[in-house]
Amino acid sequence: MAAERNMRKLFTFMMCSLALSATLCKPVLAEETVSWRDNFKLGGYSSAGIVLHRNQEAEAAINEISLILTWQNDSRLSFFGELELERPLAWNDDQKFNREERHFDLERLYFDYNVSEKINFRGGRFLTPNSRWNLLHASPLVWTSTRPMATSRLFPTGTNGAMVFGALPLLNGAFEYKLFGEIIEDQEEDDDFELQFEHVKGARFSYKNQSDIGISILSFRERGPNSASYRMLGLDFVTTLNEVEISGEAFQRFNTNNKDGGNGAYLQTAVPLNAVGLNNWYWLTRLETLKRPNEGSDERWLLGTTWRVKPTQLLKLEFTGGSGDQPESPRGFLASFAFLF
């Protein structure tokens, strides 16, 4: 029954998508008057892959189909929405295709209003801007199939609220600020593993020049059996040295007594393999750590390679190992293909 309901949802989603595409992708002729509908743009991304777990059944899945809809005209107002269908199709050795994992997730839905050239206001649901990975987590934008543990198990990845943001010129680069706070608590749990948070507020400051660096501060309460309030400091960077991309993030949480409330970090390199005749192939190495209260600490290592098939398409192959089990960071061999459209 539930499967049938989900299939119906999937069908509705696909039909709506097609109808929307047909409407929005209507060609605009030069002599036509531009209507409000012509200012919509539709895009998205998707990925599919296999996981050969170290201690579990092998599995394969379409990981997500994500649709991004934007609207803007010459006014100060603009709109952004992202609706994701997660794991619309999943298979494993044991249950075959009978797994019921598909669900919709409203990743982002917000309006932006330009107050002045340096101040903008955002209201709605947005990605919590306290981690570089979190802000750019789409599968075609990241080198690996797995997400660093620290970027998903220490802080809320999305916030329903308001944000003030903008950019200022500084030296020869761009300084950006984001100040934000939660207004409406998340009502729905996406899955059994997702952590729940409330009373989220914080700020992020970043500087973009030859390297990107960011610092973020965050205050929130984690719900659940070990409910507690935390403040968190986050640092992130990405830079390129001799064509090698080096990136990393570190997070430290403090509880109300200013004691350690958990921490995590990762360091990753992407080395182009042009020198050995493999154009657009990159060798990936990553080391990670995560420590959560009452859960001990986990470590991960990752070795892999990624082929940039086209600027918007990545084929990823990776081995991961380490200690502890984390739902979004399996150990074993993973292969996936991701693309923007």
Add this chain to the structure above:
Amino acid sequence: MIKFFIFIASLCVIQMTNTALAEDNKVVIAIIVASNQNVDELRLAPNQLNLIYWRKQLYWPKGLRIKPVNLSTEHPLRLQFSQSVLGSAPKTQIDYWNGQYFNGVLPPYSVNSEEAVLRYVTQTKGSIGYVNACNIDERVQAVFWIIQNQMSTHAPEHIDCK
């Protein structure tokens, strides 16, 4: 003997390449807006160009949307502009623009020729572009110049347009 000729030929090629690069850097780039645009209203500073072409500043002071225009990625003037203003070549900016796309921000509109830039800037409200300073005409006005990869608010005293 053959090796010697190859060596000399290689030196010539390197010398010609260096000369060509030096010549490219000698091109004075004019940052342009439409001639009927009140420049004071834009309150534009040279270091804002970086924000505008990274699309981190999307609006002019009075709420008009900024519409920057680029030359195509292989155009020599685009390469020079990109190095001078953004500090990197267009081909290395793929990840950045993919990330911006994920957040609903598209890169500047791109055209193939300087004449197309002039037309776009003339006909599009809120637009800003760049051309070889020798090619500006009455349709546009220069707000800054890039001379030897340095931004200048003053027009160069002499531009070699030969």
